[in-house]
């Protein structure tokens with residue numbers, strides 16, 4: 001069945017976190033899933049930037065797609081205010097949007113792509129051209145995810161168990177997902193028999209979002225505390241760890257949700273393979289290695305409280321980095337829509353991006 005974005009509906013692909021509906025941006029509010037499934041509609045760029053910062057929408061590709069649609073809203077409002085100066089006025093919006101979260105490079109990638117289009121547009125109402133570009137970014141992401149699903153699943157032996165971290169599914173992307181796309185494809189073709197999901201403290205993307213997607217799809221899944229991952233590997237339950245990425249540096253070092261690095265260390269110790277699945281919009285050749293990736297620090301409250309209730313004593317303090325860096329030498333495969341890089345190096349990453 002054809003969808004409004006001209007992609008074809010495939011099995012295990014029903015959720016759209018980001019959508020353009022009746023000339024507005026519509027997001028699923030991921031802060032309150034799975035308890036409540038609601039949408040919020042946006043008509044201006046500042047609210048979109050706040051939605052990214054406050055995690056209404058999250059996941060690197062979904063943030064990028066949101067930003068692309070937010071630029072359409074910014075252009076609409078700036079053009080209405082003054083058709084002559086909108087191109088200069090929108091620059092402040094683009095900066096505000098790009099600064100909403102620092103680690104996921106897809107955000108800046110999408111803003112830069114929209115900025116480049118703005119620079120070359122003829123005079124006149126820019127909305128149609130910008131909306132077409134945002135829709136392209138969105139549709140391309142879904143196509144990339146399906147391709148990565150096939151490529152990643154092909155690396156896995158039939159009937160395997162896999163472990164995933166954070167949420168990398170339809171909620172984190174344009175649709176279908178990156179690492180969770182591999183889980184979808186692998187379950188559909190029999191390579192994956194069972195998915196284990198880390199709950200992903202402190203924001204619980206695994207418990208609240210990944211488990212929600214897997215239950216909806218009917219994919220056999222078991223949630224574990226993050227601290228159970230090494231013991232799960234010791235039991236021989238998983239052949240692969242499969243994760244997404246917020247930014248892949250030029251040498252293959254990968255920033256992803258906090259806890260990914262310790263999972264990669266445990267995987268290497270237990271002879272479990274480690275796969276990163278991300279579109280090339282997440283690869284940042286301008287960042288030489290992981291040490292140059294900016295890591296977002298989020299509010300202490302996310303660690304000191306649980307579900308809005310304070311769990312740590314008054315006076316206790318917390319450190320809450322939202323991401324960590326997995327060094328390239330702990331990664332067995334980086335799967336992109338352009339192909340698979342095994343045992344990533346700077347040369348192999350450059351070759352992939354040049355292809």
Ligand code: MRU
Nearest residue numbers: 058059060166168172244245257
């Ligand atoms: O803080 P979040 O929820 O935006 O972090 C998300 C992740 O770390 C994902 O693993 C990553 O963005 C890849 S999503 C396909």
